[in-house]
Amino acid sequence: MNPTAGMANPVELLLLGHADGRRCGVDRRVGEVTYADMRGAVADYAGDLRAAGVRPGCRAVVVSDDCVAAVTAVLALWWHGCVPIVLHPTLRPAEIGFIVRDSEAEFVELNVAPEHEAAVRTELGEVDAERGAAGRGGLLTALVPGRAGPSAVPPAVFGETDELLVQYTSGSTGRPRGVRHCLRAVHAVLRGVGSMLELTPDDVVLSTAKLSFGYGFGNSLLYPYAAGASSVLLDGPADPYGVAAALDAYRPTVLFSVPRLYAGLLRLAEQGKAVETGSLRLAVATGEPLPGELASRISDVFDVPLINGFGATEVLHTVVAAAVGQGKAAGPGSIGFPVPGVTATIRDDAGRPVADGTPGRLHLATESVALGYLNRPQDTARAFADGGVYTGDLAFRATGGDLCHVGRADDMLLLGGYKIAPAEIEHVVRGIAEVAECAVVGSADPLGLEQATVYVVARNPARPDETRKAVRAALRADLAPYKRPSLVEIIDELPVTANGKLARFRLRRRPGGPVGSPEGRT
Template sequence: MTDLDLLDRLLGRHLADGRGEATAYVDAEGRIGYAELYRAVRWYAARLAAAGIPPGSPGLVVADDAIPTVVAILALWWRGMVAVPVSPLLTVAELEFLAADCRARYLHLDARAAAATPAQGALDVPRGGPDWAAPVEFAPPPPAAPPPAEVVLIQYTSGSTGVPKGVLHTGSGIAAVLDGFGRILDLAPDDRVLSTAKLSFGYGFGNSLLFPLAAGASAVLNPGPPDVYAVGAAVDRHRPTVLCAVPRIYAALLDRAGAPERADLGSLRLAVSAGEHLPAAVCADFTRTFGVPLINGLGATEVLHIVVATRGTEPGSTGTAVPGARVTVRDDDGREVPDGTEGRLHVGGASVAAGYLDRPEAAARTFVAGGAYTGDVVRRGPDGRIGYVCRRDDLLNIGGFKVSPFEIEATARDVPGLAQCAVVGSRDARGLEQAVAYVVPADGADREEVRGAARAAFRRGLPPHKRPVAVEVVDELPTTSTGKLARYRLRAAPVPTPRDPAAAGSAEAAEPAAGEAGRSGPGGA
């Protein structure tokens, strides 16, 4: 598949079908139809050519979600360049690192990023902005047509820690995503998609650019942080038919379901969850409360988008491989494990990236055996369905036991007055790993009562070695710019003083004490 084929699939064929006036996007400034979008992309590409920026050059796109951001990405492809969308929330030092790492030859900046990004170091390259989509009097260049295996997109990821890595995606990989999860999503021209994940991330890039354009549908581009209030306002204003969000957004929508100012989700025919673990209770409660099927998906930047998904609401399941993806569960030596055994998720198929940019050692660890490890620990059932355990980096090793933080968090899910709970591993003074729970009280709840109730729930529902040694009450949990829980920030917090000495912090706690088994009262630990 060439870039010409890709642009034709996303734009040209809709004009040929007489749908040029159909809405492609709406954002905070207005709307744009397919014909107008096509013209804007050509004009932007003409300016890139006039500036002498050669095909094959990386172009860094530093902008919030808006129509000009989409125009810039498509124009880079028209010119035969490599699009590198990154978050506008990055610091100048971070942007300079990324620009140097990918050897950017051009910068697209929205107004906010332009004011905050000096032309220094690797950022001292030709730059443009939304005005580059204005009409030109000279002829645009013909669209580029690189071979299918050529890199057309770089998305940066660093996991929870470490130096950012540029993930290399090809035209054929993008086509595989459209033919993979795109078939499950099954958008139609009358669909309108709203994504809380941004264009600068793989999940949002597919939700807001690839899938809607390929289907001739429309998408809502919502600037600013993806909190529940902004999502509710966007739903009420734009009436999307498909919502793509992270689990925390769905949990927050449920929390506000009884509030007078709750969002009206009546326009939705479908919701999609990805980006982090979707608790079974949230999945079931969302569909029961709002009557909207909720697809649970799992993906990674290294495979561009969702590669494992349910085919509707299946609480507790992550589903099966999407069309074109090959999914296996493997041990640390790369051997496939029997059904029901925890292991590393390995994905094969055309959507797997071509590797990391200039990171041969990291690529050798991730891209192996004709596919890629996503970094997730899962187990496969006899029916082929994948059950999520946790991220490999999040798995706790307590007294020789492998413990998923989600198992601990689930124990406190029904604690009165508790709005959110997150469990991470930290090291005690001896360097031993221990579980620490961070809880957020609901509005009006007493902080110490919530702490005590959470500790009691852990004592009732968990064996001693799985119990958090401390329960910390916080006003809110840290999140990434996509709304996902930033566990790495909790892990980096100062180690709290243990408040439950019989829990996971000591070697003795790995086995129940005499009389401990079956104890369910508050004195159990």
């Protein structure tokens, strides 16, 4: 029997029917919130949306770090029949403005740091002025709390394939693309990897990935709320010290994180610092390739079962996974097996399946495949084809039936779970007066995790330190923290192919891989 059958709005699935006194969320600002508290807050917010004249069915942007208020906004927007788009508050104002324009959002919930708010509101004011000049309706950026009282209107009805959620991901050129999800996809991921998690109302979930990232949206909202469990919402940057403190303070039973943060926790433990993992019954690592040796160390040192997962924004969440130390997956680069409801095939450029052991394009067929990209018909036609979606990853099927990840077909970087286009970083670096040329490539750090290195040819070769300093300053000023390269390398010239094109593969194959001095780190 399908437990989600008949649900016409995700609010019914995620919020209604759970015990009133059960804790659903906690953050450092408001403390603990029960399901009864959340239902009341969502009804109030939905009433405010209606009173403000927000049009049901419109897209609405929520700019916020992880907190109870952000979850409230998303659920209320769904209640009212809107399509939420969650963005991280460290995005530059121009990036937020681009997404508001691209999505044609009609409402923005802004929850950013005071020192950032004025610049973002200036950008949104420009969007409003553009729309006014074009004779279009304005952009709503504020509600009047309590004007209408709680919503007495039942949650809006969504069809299984109606647009329900848009998540933005970088394209191969760095231009963000909105991925359009539907209610069918939510049901599918809950039946898929959700069945492997086996969450219950007694679980406490902690995710280091943010709500603005597809992986975090599932971890902190979809899975725990569907199970009637509790979600710990962490604001601010996720670093090993902060996560170790959260493990001690909140005693979660399930931890979702990315491989490089697990590696950071291991380093703390090896240094003799307390990393309290005794409450955990399960750890999940997704967002970037997890080296086999690191996976074993995580499971052994922290004495917890570990699921190694693989997913993509285009399929909402994790679609390939394996329990470390269990099953047949053991080879280098293995990302496991398709989760229930997912068919994974490896195909050539013509879309034909290839033999086991032969690298090719990873193709996924599942009900969680997105509706396509927003306003990108050509990109949609290329990616969403042959009865599913091509993720842009290269992989092969091993003899044991598990899938092994080879790399990205489009040179995209996967840093801490975020897809980053080299072109976006290069655009910033090329604008620096001290830089003549540059190129960004990915490589493995000593733990086998992907890192980004920006190779720079200095305009004045005699002053490399000055060039490096200028690059580091520009990266900090113009890129969100998760987009910044780990290393800055000054080299004499960029390698090129016989026809003059940049030979990125030669940079990746430099002796020992990219090596940076301490002062080169950003």
